[in-house]
Amino acid sequence: MSLSIEYIRSLFPILHQTVHGKPLIYLDNGATNQKPKQVIDRIVQYYSAENANVHRGVHYLSAISTEAMENTRKNVQQFLNAAFDEEIIFTKGTTESINLLAHSFGKAFIGKGDEVIVSGLEHHANFVPWQQLCQEKGAILKVIPIQPDGDLDLEAFEEMISSKTKIVNVNQVSNAIGTVNPIEKIIEISHKHGVAVHIDGAQAVSHFAIDVQKMDCDFYTFSGHKMYGPMGIGIFYGKKEYLEKMPPYQTGGEMIEYVSVDEVTFNQLPYKFEAGTPNVGGILGLDEAIRFIQNIGIERIGEHENMLMNDTLKQLETIDLVKIIGKPKQRAGAISIVLNGIHHYDVATILDQLGIAVRSGHHCAQPVMRYFGVDGTIRVSFAIYNTQEEIDTFVHALKRVIGMFR
Amino acid sequence: MTLTEKAENIVAEFSLFGDWMDKYAYLIELGEESDPLPEDLKTKQNLISGCQSQLWLVAEYRDGKVFFRTDSDAIITKGIARVLTKVLDESTPSEIIECDLAFLDQIGLREHLSPTRANGLNSMVKQMKLYALVFKTKYENAG
16 A cells, blocks of 8 residues: 555655744645655764765775665666666766866867757757857757747757767756657667767656666766655766776776876776765765665656646646646646746745745756747756645745736 | 935834834835836846745936936835835945944844845845945046
8 A cells, every 4th residue: 555645645754834923835746846754864873873975985084985885876877777887987976076067077088070959948958068068178068959839859869869869968957948859769879879868867867767777878867855765965876898998087086096296097987087085975865865765666756746746737727827837748847937027026925924935037958948948947846745734835925926916 | 315314214114113114014014015127127137046035136327326226026026125125226336335334233124135144135225225336436536
């Protein structure tokens, strides 16, 4: 029998508070979702009883910290169904994972006149590193256009990919409008041309099961804090055959094998990409977050969120002033709306007074906003602990906001 | 009226509101009735970027006093800007420079002026004081 939402809610200490005198309704899960007690407890436990610097330490605490960290690597490997645990690199988040990829892949494989493709639906984190890399290398950045429904134009993509293309970067789920991209198709087309594919999974990992081998992506990136884990920890997955050919991103301790004044030999995978002391507390928090997701079941999480999302869409469609941004074939996690004639900052300010947390603004995706001709939206995003009652309260509150500005 | 008297008036006005809804409804009203800036004054130079909402500030010095005009694309931001100009407008540069904005605590709007808010109001107050300082230096310290 599956766990009740009421019970799942009780596992999140932060949800049981009032904001401006109203019960907190947290619908900003796309920015970061809340942490169950077991994740918080794991971090406290680590610093209370296990803290020591990892690897190479001979003493007891160093040994148990190292073991816990390396066990997490194996758990992440299973979570993604990666072929090898050394394909799992710990970073501080999706942004760092993508910067690592752009820097290191760029150094190994991208030169003048080469082409890099990104989708028009990307977060700035999967756009700016590629733009900067192309400027530095004299390479060309190409953007897969968005269609009015919020889906990507795959025909245009097929036309733009060529023998000059070195890598394609697409998010699995758009943070700005919730589009689920047809990544299997994109990977298939890219591989037909022998081109590597990176999937930004930041907005996907908390909504559905990930299988990097079945998906056959070459790189996959995500953050712990958008999947019930702590901030400051992220994952960079890459196929071993690529990682072995890519140079380190940062240099320093941990990632070397031999150092003299004149030369250095780098450590093997995965340590080659993990310079400096890792965020062990964060890694163990992520481990616990994976356990939390697996205990509930990712399918159950996805089903519950979809139920809430579809109901929210249905209710929003009945409100005159509300314009829903995009109508993608498949949507996950988030809905972006504008209220005609009412600024998103005003809407979010009043909703906040009613205890409701939503995101307003451009969602670090200015090209997406520009495409839809808005300077910002209100984004409602869902997690396993949200309830039907919260959605009804939100919709009611939105109507109240409209009443205030009319 | 001195700046202090104007601040006292605002505090008295806001004390009439029973709950936050009335207060925000009033801010919206202030925002809506506040004269929009002509488009040619909504320049980059007059823009105070607040990330989420845009805010424009224009200042003039006449007869020993400073006159402010503001506008924003978000109504609540515009309303709060109006509250600030109601107090600071038509004051002497010295009054503006010395003003501590304690009245904002009394009417419960201080949170909107936190530097971490994305509305630009904090920067606007700094800019208002900077204008006052410039006018004071330029027109009053000459002799």
